[in-house]
Amino acid sequence: MKLNLKMVFIIMLWVVPFSLITGQTEKPARDKYTLLTMAYNQRPLTLYKGQLQANAGYRLGVRTKSFDGTGSKISLKENGAASVFHTYIMEIKYGITDFLELGADAYYLRNGIRSETSSLLSGGGTITTNSLNEYRGFGDITVAAAVRVPMEYKMWDFSLKGAVTLPVAEYQPSQPTHILTDYQSPNNYTVNYHFNNNNGYGVPLYTLSAVGKFTLSKVSVEARGSYRFPAKEGESIRWGWTLFGSTFTYYNNPYSYLPDRSLSINGSIHYQAAGWFDIFLGGYYLKTSSGWTEYFESKFANPEVTLVTIEPGFELQISPSLTIYQYAGLQLTGENTDAPFYVLTTISFNMFPFWK
């Protein structure tokens, strides 16, 4: 915990001075209704002073293809196992001033990848193995601080953000729960492997982001660059097992790892069709590097991932305090990664809790 507080302090150390450098006083407060109903093309990159925003999102991902190391597309329906991701995202943000925002987010992910293999033995036996590789649980919590240029938003805006992902979630895989079924003879049975993975990183991660936004009438362009990197190496475990009779006995071995560094660049063009409706087309580029994982007492580089995605979507204001965002992700090209099509729907609740 001491370490985590230290990391928050580190982020604040470079965020807060930036806001103080400017020495800019905040703008006089406007009425709540005006601020809560501000259209995207009129809104700054951070929340207004005193604004509280709570977001609840659900991302449905359908993993039907992946990209191999050469960038070739692989259909997982034909050459693998397609699967579905369910991600529940929670985020809360608060505007300390008109130019400084604090926030935290977390998610819960559920995903199961099934596969079946029949192993024909030359003695005439058949052993069928079913495998379920399941990911279930909360991810780590990320706390963030963002500052923006200290001026009223008219045409352009610029923001810097620092974030720490705190390793609070379970990250070591839980003990597998394999079972044996359909036992007919020593060489005729079904083995059902069930791997239970968790979603934490196990080590702190830092993220630095810079965002720019430019608006001309109803059209806005937004660009964001983020760089994430791990604070240190982590250590986890791998489960092994033996099957004797119909009983599995488990054991585990430790290994070390270093999460990838990642660079992501987002760009989007928005059209404010009405004061309450904004449509956009986004693009997303991801590249990872420098991570490694220990296998067999040697460190193997993690495959470097690249991924290009387009994200069409919209923002719809339902009421002054309620906004819905929705966008889809379609992967165009990539290397060494799964490419799940996804739809993210977010309900955003906004209020000024301390304003009378």
Add this chain to the structure above:
Amino acid sequence: MQKRNLQLLNNTYRLILFLLVTLTACEKAPDDLKDPATTDKWTLYNTGTGLPGNQVRGTFCDSKGNMWFAVTYNGAAKFADNTWTYYNTSNSGILSNNATCIGEDSAGNILIGTTNGVSILTSSGTWSYFRDSNTALYITCFKTDKDDNIWTGTYGQGILIFDGNDIGQIYYDEYKDVNDIETDSKGNVWVATENGILKWDGSRLSVMGTSDGLPDDVVTALYSDSRNRLWIGTYFGRTVSWIDSQGIHQLSLFNDRIVEINDICEDAAGNIWFATYTSGLIKYNNAVPYSYKKYNGFPEDDVMASARDNDGNVWFGLYSKGLSRYSLPLN
């Protein structure tokens, strides 16, 4: 105004400096990472790719990580840094080109077993040898025990034990043909013979056979794995056996059919590999045995020897097709 600008500049420099310190203080990947693209692959070596012959009877990884192979009628071959080095009667001090097995003593000298004695390649590159002047000494295996004695198995001459100065012999007529020797974590020495297993516990020699639970008396292979199980392969057994603290256990590899085991080894992931005669290669992942045979793409069904290297690969000596190397998948 000028003062304010200077202050702003000063603060900006501090901010940049802080960011640089934060970034450089974080973990970076080391430079000697291995490439994951080299894993989960089978590689075949034969005379077309540098192996001196295609019949490989012995495989061995020395303490420096070099791979050694006993190649029938073609001497010994070393594979290091992707380079082959050959040792035969015309270019080295090897006693015979009919190499059978490779070993290493505690001083790092390489022992090459042949059908005519032991050739020793010292770490300084000189050769010496041990043989019987009266008869051909057919060497089958080497093992160094916890006291650095070198146990040498033979066909027809029992066991020869070299303690650094003298050579002793354990010879019983019914146990004169030795197929393999292994040590366990307790320091026991196990000897696979054509008539059961001899166990030396440091003070007493005992015998183990079918009456003790072995599937067959002709014991061909022994292997002590990382989980303190002693694996036992036989010639006519319908199962392979392992001994642990609970006793002796049986594992059916092929629906209770006879499997002739030539050699056993464990890979870095804990899988047990059985090199067999006519049944190909069998991987036991501690739950299910998988077979690799000609029908599913393996070069041939007669596998003579197996060994694991320091990089997580397992090597298999084949009867007529050379060598097969498997680099484990990363999962």
